[in-house]
Amino acid sequence: VAAKFPYLVQKKLREGQEERRVAQLDWRIIEQDYDKPFVASGLKFVPLPYDKPFVASGLKFVPLPVMHGEDYICLGFLFGEKSKVAYISDVSRFPSNTEYVISKSGSGQLDLLIVDCLYKKGSHNVHLCLPQTLDALKRICPKRALLIGMTHDFDQHKDNKVLMEWSEREGIHVQLARDGLKVPIDL
CATH class of the missing domain: 3.60.15.10 (Ribonuclease Z/Hydroxyacylglutathione hydrolase-like)
Structure with missing residues (x-):
């Protein structure tokens, strides 16, 4: 997603740089048997039952x-x-x-x-x-x-x-x- 839609993914800001973003994805995965969040490609996934x-x-x-x-x-x-x-x-x-x-x-x-x-x-x-x-x-x-x-x-x-x-x-x-x-x- 970050490669195709970089504007949707939060980036680490340099000192003094302002955040400029119209939209941002809040990744959530809904899983039956998953009990821990995990990170992939810098994106945090929070499983939900x-x-x-x-x-x-x-x-x-x-x-x-x-x-x-x-x-x-x-x-x-x-x-x-x-x-x-x-x-x-x-x-x-x-x-x-x-x-x-x-x-x-x-x-x-x-x-x-x-x-x-x-x-x-x-x-x-x-x-x-x-x-x-x-x-x-x-x-x-x-x-x-x-x-x-x-x-x-x-x-x-x-x-x-x-x-x-x-x-x-x-x-x-x-x-x-x-x-x-x-x-x-x-x-």
Whole structure:
């Protein structure tokens, strides 16, 4: 990372030199069985338990294990106190315990689910596609869902009209997300 994005990595400042950086990475690794921090290429990695909540920028996050293919576990995240939000970008299947945590019939209805949706038709081995995403939304039943990670096969306006009709039938507001979309929500 330091070679490609040197501006994101903290450097040792020379005497009298001011720190000038727009952004900086705070590296964290979420591991199941790792109990010590380690350093690689001058970057400090702080392992976090994958199944325990953690706080970042004053906001509590709960990791949500999901399948990204059948042999790889990815994490989504549940956050927000006033409004419950789940962000799940790389998912092909929800394990039952994760689905329970984010479902209306489980731990309580989400105010917003931001979820993977790669293709309009068919299926994919490591991502949900529209048919699987809509089936999952029926089971999870969030108040609102934003679909992310779409290919260029989607037409923002036409497909959002189709999703609006689906939303009216199913009682779940669903739309395709887009660059620049602002979502006011009280966390």
